[in-house]
Amino acid sequence: MRIEAIAIGTELLTTDRVDTNSVWLGQELASLGLAFSRKTAVGDDRGAMKALFREALDRSDLILCTGGLGPTFDDFTKELWAEVLGVALKEHAGAKANLLAFFESRGRTPSPSNFKQALVPEGAEVLANPIGTAPGIWWESPSGFPGRRVVLMPGVPQEMKRMWTEQVVPRLAPLAERPLKTLRMLVSGVPESVVDERTKGLRDKHAHLDWTILASLMQVELIVRSPDAAALEAARSDLTAVLGEDLALCGEGNLESAVLDLLTKKGETLALAESMTGGLITARLTAIPGASRALKGGVVVYTAEAKAVLAGLDTELLKAHGTVSEATTCALAEGVRAKLAATWGLAVTGNAGPGEDPAGPAPVGTTFIALAGPKGTVCQHPIQAGSRADMQLRAVMHGLDLLRRAALIR
């Protein structure tokens, strides 16, 4: 079954608005063993919309279209689908009754433009919208297109999601393929090309599975899909052996949750002293529910004064070695670990720029990451490039991976 998403709205082409609807629908389809073959966003432009609707009818079995069902002058999705399929729009008694009930329940009066929302193309079914004024449409085998299904849903995410779950899924479920199961493995601290090379043999061995490799800063995701659970389990076992300590987790989650799970499981705790990363490591860890089980707290020490007051740094040591140095970073990690009586103390110093400052503590890109633990303190010193945000984020990931590996082997 070929499925495509169409999102309608000029704001999707020209502003920072993201079409989150089709992202959500893509994940919903995956859980039914289905997948989009493409997604298109188009503006509120009659010609462009009709051309796209015609193409979609030619190439896809199921079309999931969101947006353009509102009451205003720039909403004409239903009207254009009716034109493309050569049928008339008629007022639908049930849709009109729902519309009136909606306004009554809120003590409001519909404006004249709202009534166009009760128009429905002939031959289509109405999908009720319990929390908004735009009904949806389910159109099975429209005239001239046997076997095709066209689904129109509102662009407002919460209305679309409720309509999808309550009314579209029950109609789609009988059509779903044998559901795909997904194996997800997160690798950290190794470049994508290395993961690619190391898993090449396994991709050949398990060539009947569907493989995807996704890289982001300091992390690589391996996603393997198949309807065959036993085949996925065999791949999981092979991958686990090949990836070894580079494997951060198997299943849902990210590097932050992997670190917190590991520490919680071992009954260990963490304290942070962040300078270059400015609280980002702590913020990413506390974004995970239950972070407090392993995270004792953190300090953001931008100034020399803060380093002394909050992490107990010896000002003589700071003067001798400078803010961005191995000695200072190690002392910060040890200081915050002692202050909060944690198993681990993690500290990051550096210069993320932008712009070189001759009076600055170190050249842009310099980074020190120190981890103090029960067996002593280690410090790593990666050289970085890129934007300020990139360097900060890479230092976050580097620090978390250093901690993950140390906690793993302890």
Add this chain to the structure above:
Amino acid sequence: MRIEAIAIGTELLTTDRVDTNSVWLGQELASLGLAFSRKTAVGDDRGAMKALFREALDRSDLILCTGGLGPTFDDFTKELWAEVLGVALKEHAGAKANLLAFFESRGRTPSPSNFKQALVPEGAEVLANPIGTAPGIWWESPSGFPGRRVVLMPGVPQEMKRMWTEQVVPRLAPLAERPLKTLRMLVSGVPESVVDERTKGLRDKHAHLDWTILASLMQVELIVRSPDAAALEAARSDLTAVLGEDLALCGEGNLESAVLDLLTKKGETLALAESMTGGLITARLTAIPGASRALKGGVVVYTAEAKAVLAGLDTELLKAHGTVSEATTCALAEGVRAKLAATWGLAVTGNAGPGEDPAGPAPVGTTFIALAGPKGTVCQHPIQAGSRADMQLRAVMHGLDLLRRAALIR
């Protein structure tokens, strides 16, 4: 000029990965007076990609294609464009030299799969990638398609953005329409509908300008576009008068940069004690270059112990009032302000969930935000709903806006 975006990657169809590249490119085009007529995402599927490339060549003058230029098995964008246009891929000496230099500068050795990134279709120009291994492609009037332009860029956002700014924009600028100028005003702490009502008269008065209102958590952006700089200036002056203290900034930036600019200008400083927001306020502030001029530091105090050690909280007061309370939050703000000798101390406590815990400190959604300053301490107590991430982010914005308004009138 008809322009379309093509984003490549199965992850865009089946996972929670959002194609942020084409959203960013849409805004960049707007600043050149240009706009996408459609955007399509397609998976790493040779048949689907080739069909889409052929369609795009038929209907669009300029095709901006991102993704699929990496070194791994599922990267074949260049190869398929070469097939569709009937030309060969050849190793490009400059691209290969850049690739080798990239690896050398990082002390790494390229894997064999990296070398395919130095292949370039005949007749195309290379767009150098100074921060990654995937060069881009600029292809003007490919054989059989006079006047068409095909641009291939990496999917990694920071690589794409730099390539766009440094190499694509200079090539595109001569083709752009009369450039639109943009006026951007950021309003914080007021709902979108209120901003809408209050600016309605000005939208009627300046009806020849192009107006957009965009809301996000606790912030509203007003974007006004026109090729006429004097008309924009008149609108700016009218809006400034109408918005008053609700206007956080005019131009580029966010609430964080507005707060830092204001403090820096006044020679004031800030210290933070975060519990519910877990370092997020500090991290968002330190993401801004030069944050250290106003930000003295912050503490993330998840445990009672951390609250006492890092923010000097009296443990008797904590026992009497509980972690999530006005008294504790005020004491944290005052404590961190005193510890770091800052003009302002900002503290946030609360329960962002998820899931009610009968033994928890307060019902999910409870939030206290306290600001200690030269004239004393104020505390606000918004009740929140939504996801953990939403509640944390709304508390961040609420706290920053509280500080912004206090610093403004001091």
